[in-house]
Amino acid sequence: MRHGAGIRYALLGVVSQHPEGVHGYALKRHCERVLGNFWQLNFGEVYRVLDWLSAEGLIEHVLPDAESSRKLYRITEKGRQSLDDFVLMPPTDAPRPLRQELAVKLLFAGPGRLPELLHLIDHQREAYMRQLSLLGVQRRRLARSQLDAFVTQLLVDGAELSVRAELAWLDDVAQKLTERFRPSA
Amino acid sequence: MIEFRRVTKIFGSGATAVSAVSDLSFTCPRGAFWTFMGPSGSGKSTVLHLIAGLTPPTSGQVLVDGVDVAGMTPAESAALRRRRIGYVLQAFNLLPFLTARENVGMPLVLDGVRQAEVDKRVTEALAMVHMHHRADHQPTHLSGGEQQRLAIARALVIRPAIILADEPTGNLDRAAGRQIMDLIHDVNDRTGVTVLLVTHDPVLAAYAQRVLRLVDGALHQEMALDEEPDDPTAPVLH
Numbered sequence: 001m002r003h004g005a006g007i008r009y010a011l012l013g014v015v016s017q018h019p020e021g022v023h024g025y026a027l028k029r030h031c032e033r034v035l036g037n038f039w040q041l042n043f044g045e046v047y048r049v050l051d052w053l054s055a056e057g058l059i060e061h062v063l064p065d066a067e068s069s070r071k072l073y074r075i076t077e078k079g080r081q082s083l084d085d086f087v088l089m090p091p092t093d094a095p096r097p098l099r100q101e102l103a104v105k106l107l108f109a110g111p112g113r114l115p116e117l118l119h120l121i122d123h124q125r126e127a128y129m130r131q132l133s134l135l136g137v138q139r140r141r142l143a144r145s146q147l148d149a150f151v152t153q154l155l156v157d158g159a160e161l162s163v164r165a166e167l168a169w170l171d172d173v174a175q176k177l178t179e180r181f182r183p184s185a
Numbered sequence: 186m187i188e189f190r191r192v193t194k195i196f197g198s199g200a201t202a203v204s205a206v207s208d209l210s211f212t213c214p215r216g217a218f219w220t221f222m223g224p225s226g227s228g229k230s231t232v233l234h235l236i237a238g239l240t241p242p243t244s245g246q247v248l249v250d251g252v253d254v255a256g257m258t259p260a261e262s263a264a265l266r267r268r269r270i271g272y273v274l275q276a277f278n279l280l281p282f283l284t285a286r287e288n289v290g291m292p293l294v295l296d297g298v299r300q301a302e303v304d305k306r307v308t309e310a311l312a313m314v315h316m317h318h319r320a321d322h323q324p325t326h327l328s329g330g331e332q333q334r335l336a337i338a339r340a341l342v343i344r345p346a347i348i349l350a351d352e353p354t355g356n357l358d359r360a361a362g363r364q365i366m367d368l369i370h371d372v373n374d375r376t377g378v379t380v381l382l383v384t385h386d387p388v389l390a391a392y393a394q395r396v397l398r399l400v401d402g403a404l405h406q407e408m409a410l411d412e413e414p415d416d417p418t419a420p421v422l423h
Contacts, residue, residue, distance in 0.1 A: 125398075126408045132391035133410035140367065160388050167387045 007041075009086045011049050012058055012075065016083055021062050021072030024050060033145075034152050058082050106173070111181040121174045128163050128170070135160055187213040187236055187347065187379065192245035194231055194402075205231040207402040208245075215346070216377040218370070220384055220393040228402035229383040233349040236381065237270050238262040249347070267296055271340025271348045271378075275355035277332040279324040279339075286311070286320040289338045296343075310338040313375075314368060330361030337368060341378075348372075350382040354389060366392050 014030050015022060022030070028046050050073060053059045058079030061071045075083070102124060109117050139156050142149040194206040206228045213219055221229040234240045235247045238254040247254045249265065257265065266272070279288045290307040298306075311317045314334040324332050333353060340348055350369065354362030370392050373380045382393065390396045394411035397404055 122406050125406070129387060129391055129396055129408050130410055132388055136388075136391055140370075143367075164388055 007045075008049055008053065009083060011046065012053055012079055012083050012086075015053075015059055015073050016075045016080060019074070021074040023070055023072060027073065034149060053079070056082075102173075106177075114177060114181040117177055117181075118174055121170050121177075125167060125170050128167050131163050132160060135163070186215050186248075186250055187381070188246075188248040188251075189232075189235075190246040190248070192235060192242045192247055194228075194235060194240065195243045205402050206235065206242075209399075209402070209404055210245075211397065211404065211407075213379065213381065215379055216373075217395065218373045218380040218382075218393045219395045219397060220382045220390040221397050221399055222384060222387065222390040223399035223405075224385060227399040229385075229399055230351050231402070232399070233272075233351055233381065233383060236347070237266055237272065237349060239266075267292060268343055269346045271337075271343060271345035273333075273336055273340050273348060273350040273353045275352040277324070277329075277336040277356075279332055279335055281323060281325050284321050284323055285316060285327070285335050288324065288335055289342050292339060292343050306342050306344070307338075310342040313341055313372060314338045328361070329357050330364055333357060333361075333365050334368065337365070337372070341372065341376075345378060347379045347381065350380065352384055353382065354384075354386075362389070 010031065011027065014027055014034070017030075018027075024043075024047060027050075028041060028043060031041055031046070050059065054061065054073075056078075057076060059073050060076050062074055063069070063071065102120065106117065135156050139153070142152055142156070189209050189211050192206055192209045193204065196203045196205055209228075209232070221232055223229050231240070235242055236249065236254070238247075238257060241255045249269075254262065254265070280291070283291070286307055289310055290303045293303045293306060308317065308320075311320055314337050316331065316334050316338060319327060319331060319335075324335065327335070333356075337353075348369070353369070354365050357365060366389050369380060369382065372378060380393075382389075384390050391410060394409070396408045396410060398406040398408070
């Protein structure tokens, strides 16, 4: 979703929330505040997507007044229709693969490597706990802000649930590895 | 400050002896917010009982602000619990025939604090948990989340140095549980009370600055989570 339709429609969606038009810089800031946890954008990327949206006739440029040279982006009727269609279309994201790197390590490690494998799992668990901690920071920050962050809250919920599942999986892997590889007394 | 020095706690004896806590050492600074995480039976609750002096260690020392809890007389130990430690449990343990205000004030009344002071501190504690508008309600007329807020106010009313919370959201749905965790986080932040919280839920454990994972009573892993991103707008996940 990072470089696909998702990002194009995320930007189109944000433009649509500014009926009076929005500058590229303000647009990027808005995206970062609302979606920053999930998408990292650089200016080049933002402007490439904006060019694409203009070429497709989904947004248009306006100049706020004669003196200003800063372009404002505004959604077109066609853009609004396209956004509606996108919102109602089923998502195309494939499910995220489980921690592939850990899976590969597990595949090639023999019984003698149990302590190292458990250590890897601990390491991975700590990374996930940090993610949860940062998601919590993000959640509290959004709750305090004036932004309408409804969708972002939903994304944070989703991210928390998936990290929780990964952690449960790690516990399971650790337990099963131990049963399988620990020398029986 | 709470310090465990090679603490072991064994319940029972002989063949049926169960080691609930096994050679556990840590030093928790004043004002910290830590969680103990682990599966049920991993010794998490026993750690809290040891701190509160509800059970003595089999070996090792538990120090609260430098004083060995096991060396206290029963009166000293009771005073520690009454004046310095607020306990929050999964079951709210509110008295159904008393109002919210009376429930929250109970620890002070039992400690012989005069009524004017009780009133003042109850009002302050109810405000801290955002329950002042419910002061005259009875617990049975309140939601689970509100009842737990009262239980937290009852823990705060003594102005404790330490709050021990044992699965405080275990009886609540996720939204109410999260509000309680937000509240505990906020109270730790604003009052500097040390919080030690037990949970099996990683999402809740991640509210803390540090997570200690116990397996079979032993410290299996210690995770520091207190690094916040410098830039508030910076993305925090890949």
